[in-house]
């Protein structure tokens with residue numbers, strides 16, 4: 001997965017007497033910083049900002065109590081993973097998936113996983129690894145890396161396998177159509193098995209269509225933010241289609257009706273992207 005530079009830093013987020021962190025701007029305008037820290041309400045609002053909480057949760061603020069601006073600048077500059085843009089508007093998948101759900105899902109949930117993943121790997125060798133390599137050895141790392149690394153990867157895939165122009169069945173010319181026919185007997189059989197996996201995943205998790213090392217398709221589901229790339233997955237393979245069955249993915253529109261949401265998901269599946277992922281995972285397949 002391509003890495004991109006982290007967003008520009010808003011230094012005001014990290015201002016704190018306790019940690020002695022100061023931006024160049026705060027040195028220029030020290031009175032502003034003093035006012036903020038003397039007003040408990042403003043201080044409390046600043047602490048609620050996601051970036052601040054992310055650094056606190058990671059222990060970064062504790063471990064770097066005397067951190068100077070350069071230290072914090074390097075931390076932000078070296079953030080390994082960036083929240084990918086949504087490839088369409090929030091409302092683009094309506095009426096199947098509503099705009100508000102998409103906005104919260106991408107802007108809060110996926111952003112949260114991304115920030116917390118960066119915080120969890122800060123200063124470690126994992127900063128230089130791809131997300132796929134991290135997940136392939138995830139059993140060696142912390143729960144924070146497992147949960148947030150999975151959350152980062154899973155949602156990055158999820159946005160791309162949906163499209164306002166999606167839905168229906170893949171065209172007969174697509175390799176994925178032939179592979180589905182070969183491994184499930186028919187598209188209807190595949191749809192039934194995939195929908196059952198999504199509906200029966202207890203609690204929060206994902207249902208996946210994957211390809212294995214022998215170019216065979218299979219369906220599986222994983223709990224929480226796990227996925228089949230992880231070394232600790234029950235069934236390992238390369239995911240080429242995934243549906244998020246956490247309640248945050250559907251509750252506003254569908255409440256407890258997960259099967260209705262999964263049925264609606266079939267109206268937005270981006271089969272061009274799924275077949276591309278299938279071809280990438282199996283170069284030379286079906287030639």
Ligand SMILES: [Fe+2]
Nearest residue numbers: 109244246249
């Ligand atoms: Fe999600």
